Amino acid sequence: MKTIRGPGLFIAQYLGSAPFFSDIDGVSGFAAQNGFRALQVPVHDRAIVDTERLEESGYIDGWHAAIERHGLAVSEITAHRAGQLLAVHPAYDGVMDTFAPALLRGDPAARQQWAEQELRRSITLAARIGAGKLATFSGSLLWPFFYPYPPAPPGLIERGFAALAARWRPLLDYADSLGVDICFELHPGQDLHDGATFAAFLDRVDHHPRARLLYDPSHLRLQHLDYLGFIDRWHTRIAAFHVKDAEFRPSPDRGVYGGYGDWIDRPGRFRSPGDGDIDFPGIFSSLTRYGYDGWAVLEWECCLKNAFDGAREGARFIADHIIQTTQRYFDASMRRAAPPDELDRILGLKP
Template sequence: AHATFSGALLWPYIYPWPQRPSGLVEQGFAELAKRWLPILDCFEAAGVDLCYEIHPGEDLHDGASFERFLEAVDHHPRANILYDPSHLLLQQMDYLGFIDRYHARIRMFHVKDAEFRPDARSGVYGGYQGWVDRPGRFRSLGDGQIDFKSIFSKLTQYDFHGWAVLEWECCLKDAQQGAAEGAEYIRQHMIRKTSKAFDDFAGVTSDEQSNRRLLGLPDA
């Protein structure tokens, strides 16, 4: 699997005011598809997934924009997702529901924490402030608000087989400390998927006649 960004033909027009010219968005995604399809075909020939990091500043920044791109490239099998919950939290998205909806396309995973604490001065857009003063900011693993226990559980549930890659971009903690703590944090959250149900010990053999008796039905 290979990480990439989509590019940002349409990002300057992310806010719908001033009103966008009719057809601008459609033309933008058509151009993205035109540029990416030959590359996706090369990745298909090489047997490698191309994973777009869903990231503000890029045209593919949420589920809706990814779906639009996926349609434009005719649901190409190599058009996949690099999942980074920090970028979804800072957009106030349901980053756990995102896994439920797009798990079939998630092929890479950045383990990066973040927090969002809006106030009376600024919110999602950040008011041109530096990272320390923004309501939304990246944090070292375990210092933010992201529920990684649930994320690792969902990725295990859906048989994700990729790497859990530590990405450090904290505005407060030293990088060396963040790396040492982060590696251990990931180790503690790794899940070895069970090979059997917890109640298998109580299992009994079954046949149709026995089931009918359990249901209070006469023998067939």
């Protein structure tokens, strides 16, 4: 059996202008001081990593060395914003434009083209540093129709998935050429948000071997999915893992959609690991059972606890849940080989 690696830290929620958080050396030092062994690195902040400088002599080597000086690895590269911008329904153009470079805002076609280029650069980066994994969102053409009232016109859902697959297939092929997995984080607001939608996508990309999953139980919990059964169903596709807790507290006024409330007021809320109601011992046990040997990465998005306590406690939480796998079964010494004749005698088939 294999042992999960960790703890890793998804640094997106920690970036900013303050010392420690404005460059890769600083955030690496912060992570190492809090007990993390790897960084999951987003590409949206050019001060952290500039994908447009990939071909600049020495840039990536120097960037990677800054992380390694702190004893850290890179677990995955992430490009959630670019993935989201690859497929945007026009209803969301205005809000999604905030994720695009300023010069592209108001031009959906140019924005989509930029997103594809950014995803290609991110795949290249993941390959060049040996991470081999890119985590991202799928984007969405169908989210306005996720609740069937009035029912969608016949063929609309199928057409939407076909269009989404057509945008991702060249990227999956490019990733395959470089040995990189694209790990989709199933997330409300994305066309790929549960097992059924991921299965529909797989059908349309010919079950591409590079179409993988970032397993984040918080998004499954808040959709009331069986997040442990999900591992049983999809373990062969799980290639990345966010340790993010959540809770659902039934309310007389708000349901799973939250009533447009802020996170603090929603029945379903993200919490720091151990503060929600997700069964992490069960998750770590299931992933270990199926041989997941990728990283367990903290994603902090708690609506109550501050990020620094979340990081310190989260690193310890992950370390405490990693199962150092056994090298032998407890009853191994009791087992002995027996030839067929003896097996028959044991069963009473022969005198």
